[in-house]
Amino acid sequence: VVCFSQDFDFFYLVQQWPGSYCDSKQSCCYPTTGKPDADFGIHGLWPNYRDGSYPSNCDSNNPYDESEISDLIRSMQEEWPTLACPSGNGSKFWAHEWDKHGTCSESVLSQYQYFEAALDLKKDVDLVQILKKAGIRANGESYPLYDIKDAIKDAVGVTPWIECNVDSSGNSQLYQVYLCVDTSGKNIIECPVMPRGKCGSRIEFPAF
Ligand code: 5GP
Ligand code: 5GP
Ligand code: 5GP
Numbered sequence: 001v002v003c004f005s006q007d008f009d010f011f012y013l014v015q016q017w018p019g020s021y022c023d024s025k026q027s028c029c030y031p032t033t034g035k036p037d038a039d040f041g042i043h044g045l046w047p048n049y050r051d052g053s054y055p056s057n058c059d060s061n062n063p064y065d066e067s068e069i070s071d072l073i074r075s076m077q078e079e080w081p082t083l084a085c086p087s088g089n090g091s092k093f094w095a096h097e098w099d100k101h102g103t104c105s106e107s108v109l110s111q112y113q114y115f116e117a118a119l120d121l122k123k124d125v126d127l128v129q130i131l132k133k134a135g136i137r138a139n140g141e142s143y144p145l146y147d148i149k150d151a152i153k154d155a156v157g158v159t160p161w162i163e164c165n166v167d168s169s170g171n172s173q174l175y176q177v178y179l180c181v182d183t184s185g186k187n188i189i190e191c192p193v194m195p196r197g198k199c200g201s202r203i204e205f206p207a208f
Helices: 018-022 066-079 091-100 111-124 127-133 145-156
Strands: 010-016 041-048 142-144 161-166 172-181 202-204
Touching: 010 018, 010 111, 018 172, 041 091, 041 111, 066 091, 066 111, 091 111, 111 172, 127 145, 142 145, 145 161, 145 172, 145 202
Parallel strands: 172 202
Antiparallel strands: 010 041, 010 172, 142 202, 161 172
């Protein structure tokens, strides 16, 4: 019997709201490929342990190699845009995510499969549409945190974690949505452990 050591327990799929990245103190720069859609973008697919800790930078011998994923780049520009300054085409962001996080799931997913898994998962979860159906729109208004969580829970079937940041006036706002994914990278599951951090009881959903 061949026995693999379990090198992580689950993934966090982390999606970011561009409006909340951009209106914070750090500000943002649009990618060289153009302003992203008013949609959540992928931040990353992060291997994690059940105790809340996580591995990182697991294999420097398997660096990001864009030639392996050339037929995913067009989708990644759409679904995984970089907002960091200075403006970039995304390669630096994707390389960082692969090197820091992706290499820690390389026993399960090749580089191609890793990026494809994140893209496929995002396709299954249209957060803007889910929130809109619940009357929650990116219009600068504030919404009860639990209305946002319940809308996602009702649509996806599992409880999400919401990460907030603050805008330049200090208002708590919807920054990132965490969903948990099994080690195959294919199935959304209930989170074995939630991340940490504070939101207000009502949070802003800024326009983008
Ligand atoms: P921050 O300190 O801004 O929350 O996170 C900085 C970075 O640490 C993130 O971009 C991510 O790479 C990593 N990180 C933060 N929290 C987690 C977590 O719960 N799990 C994993 N796998 N990585 C995390
Ligand atoms: P993490 O380590 O938290 O997974 O990723 C954060 C790193 O990715 C930071 O170095 C940040 O500058 C870079 N980065 C590039 N583009 C983006 C973006 O659109 N959003 C976030 N959160 N980080 C980005
Ligand atoms: P409970 O487990 O009772 O729903 O929440 C426990 C605490 O975690 C409360 O302070 C609540 O405001 C906070 N909390 C619950 N869900 C989230 C979330 O998705 N994101 C953040 N940042 N805090 C949350």
